[in-house]
Amino acid sequence: MRDIIISVLTIGGFGAIFGLLLGVFNEKFKVEEDPLFKAIYEVLPHGECGACGFPGCHPCAQAIAEGTVPLTACVVGGDEVAQKIKKILAQQKAMSMN
Amino acid sequence: MSYLVNLAKIFVSSTIINNIVLIQFLALCSYVGLTDNLSSTLGMSYAVIFVTVSSGILAWTIDHWILIPTGLQPALQITAFILVIGSFVGLVEMYLKKASPNLYKAMGIYLPLIATNCLILGVTFINSIHNYDFIESVVSSFGVPLGYMLAMVMLAGIRERLRNSEIPQFFKGKAIAFMITGILALAFLGFAGMIK
Structure with a gap:
């Protein structure tokens, strides 16, 4: 004991x-982080599975924010996550237009 | 005087004669995975040297001041050492992310994997098994990652030259790296028996 x-x-x-x-x-x-990256990172499933080809959700979100991979990059999240990311990107676009 | 000779013996033995990669075959994952260019090789080596020296010192302190007096030495060693190593790796990761994002990106998954690198846990256990005192274990924890750096830089240099040479298609990439490692290990076997 x-x-x-x-x-x-x-x-x-x-x-x-x-x-x-x-x-x-x-x-x-x-590190000062990009708000767009942060919003995308929040949406991802945080399983850190690596199915997207990146070591984890963090670099994947960064790549989506930079536009180097399509917004359907997250395999596990599927359609649901892709739609959410699409919404975030649309919002970002509308904000930059104003 | 004989103590200094002893320290020099430990240093040479841990760096060259019992080279952690080429003789003991530990820490092979980052050794093969990160040697495609020299800059990420050097970054990884510096990170490993920092983590090994600091966790070697702290692990020795915990081992001799807490685990041995309370009689918990063999049971709790792995847990305590991994705790120390993991904390230092977290520290290095935060620092690198701030100081050089490019290196952070180049090292990718191998940076958090330093926490499970067998080299560092190996060093803390070598210090404990050989019953090194404080200064001896500092020398050993500096010498072993230096030997790792030596092996890494050698392989990285050879692989940079291999890029422009003709090698058979099925040997390209990791396969030729492992074959070079074997030949280097044979060469390092020549140092065996230099120190009794």
Whole structure:
């Protein structure tokens, strides 16, 4: 029992400390992100499956925002996600027209 | 004096004689996957050196100050070491994303995969198994990724030259890289037995 308590306390404590430090560094090294990319990233399924050919949803959303891949790039999301992305892109276009 | 000689022996042994890639055959995924151009090779090597040295130091501290006194050393080693390594990899990833987005893109999936790179966990375990003291484990955690960098740069240079040479179609890409690795490993076998 003593061993379990010690291990939970030490590993949990280290996890908490490292998590806190990483959170601080994340704020410090924050990269300004494109709002269009952010909106597309929100819509993607976040499965990080890599079926689109990118290592994860993050680079896939970036490629869609830049227009280097079609908006149907996400295989898992299918038609539903493609429609949402289409709506976002249309909104973006309307905003840039004004 | 003999302590300094001992440190030099550990350094040469971890860099060349027991080269992590070519003799122990660890960390092969990034070794073959990232050596198509020299700049991403160097970026990966610097990232691995930073993560290995810092997590080697922290892992030694945790091992000797917490795990051994509480008697939890063999049971919790993997968990504690992976925790340390993962945190440093997260730090490197955030830094690279800010400092050089191009390198971040070029390294792709291999950057987060440093966390599961067998080299770094291997170094922390080598330090623990050989019962290195603090300075010895710092030297060893610097020497091993330096040997990794040596092997990476060698393969990257050879592969850059291979681009313009005629090789059979079915050997192109990863296949020829593995064959070169085998030949390099044979060459490095010549160093075996230099230090008793």
